[in-house]
Amino acid sequence: MSEAAFRDLYRRLRDQAPEGGEYRRGALERLTPERVAAAAAGVRSGRTVSLAAPIETTAGPDDPEPATHRMVAPAPGEAEAPGLHFARDRFAMNVHGDADSHLDALCHVIFDGELYGGVPASSVTPDGADALTVDLVRDGIVGRGVLLDIPRLRGVPWLEPGDTVTAEDLAAAEAAQEVTTGPGDLLFVRVGHRRRRRSLGAWDAAQARAGLHPEAMPFLAERRVAALGSDGNNDTAPSPVAEVPFPVHVLAVHAMGLHLMDYLDFEELVPVCEQLGRWHFLCVIAPLRLPAATGSPVNPIAVL
Incomplete structure (x- = not known):
């Protein structure tokens, strides 16, 4: 895809995007209370499934x-002493890495000197971001989740690094799974990244990974989805647009106002969906309250 064609697509999707309301919530404006209530009413079995992978603490080619x-406590020998003691620990992470499940805030993507909605890039400072941060979703993202399983559609265990998911793939997966993505839905696209990683071992996903093709994004605009998640990065590597390394991030976050979730894990969810014969569910996403942050570790929960 040429840069000129990409920029034309960017302009078209930006012009179709919701304004985001008073608080610039982007596509989450489509997630109305009525749609949340309808998603909750669709719960049948009450079964819950995590869509996050365990956080990695060991270095690897993708991490x-x-x-x-x-x-940090207890000190050596302290726990055996009489009286009350507490076990305490400390945790730190690179939120936007290529291994851990995380959510991208609308301030994560800077393109041509701006953030989503024309907010100046200068609002992101060494002390944090002043606008479009994770704080926009401090009350959580709750709605109808839809999982489209592309390896299942193609009859393979996973997509190979560098492969792309097209709009035709998404439409065919809907038909095969007898589910339709609609306004306000949280769309999850499985490429099989987690299954491949567990089967073959980690690799440098920054250089080679499966993901959506930029030309698949009008499908999301037509369906008027509220958020997008994948078990990969959402973007393919190498990029289909040589001049733009992360075109799907630019289109989704910057043009369309979509919160992205990268490197989720659908391997426990797929067999449950197959068993129940339904590929939609109530989804509850609760990022950490990090007022100035560009993203957060996240553990979405599917309720079927």
Whole structure:
């Protein structure tokens, strides 16, 4: 895809995007209380499934800066002493890495000197972001989740790094799974990244990974989805647009106002969906309250 074609697509999607309301919530404006209530009413079995992977604390080819976790108490020998003691620990992570499940805030993507909605990039400072931060979703993202399983559609265990998911793939997965993505839905696209990683081991996902093709994004605009998540990065590597390394991030976050969730894990959810014969569910997403942050670790919960 040429840069000129990409920029034309960017302009078209930006012009179709919701204004985001008073608080610039982007596509989350489509997630109305009525749609949340309808999603909750659709729960049948009450079964809950996590859509997050365990946080990595060991360095690997896709995670050179893993999260750190260390115990700060009790001190050696303290726990055996009489009286009350507490176990305490400290945790730190690179939120936007290529291994851990996380949510991208609307301030995460800077393109042509601006954030989503024309907010100046200068609002992101060394002390944090002043606008479009994770604080926009401090009350959570709750709605109808839809999982489209592309490897299942193609009859393979996973998509190989560098492969792309097209709009035709998404429409075909809807038909095969007898589900339709609609306004305000939280769309999850499985490429099989987690299954491949567990089967073959980690690799440098920054250089090679499966993801959506930029030309698939009008499908999301037509369906008027509220958020997008994948078990990969959402973007393909190498990029289909040589001049733009993360075109789906630019289109989703910057043009369309979509919160993105990267490196989720659908391997426990897929067999439950197959067993129940339904690929939609209530989804509850609760990022940490980090007022100046560009993203957050996240553990979405599917309720079926």
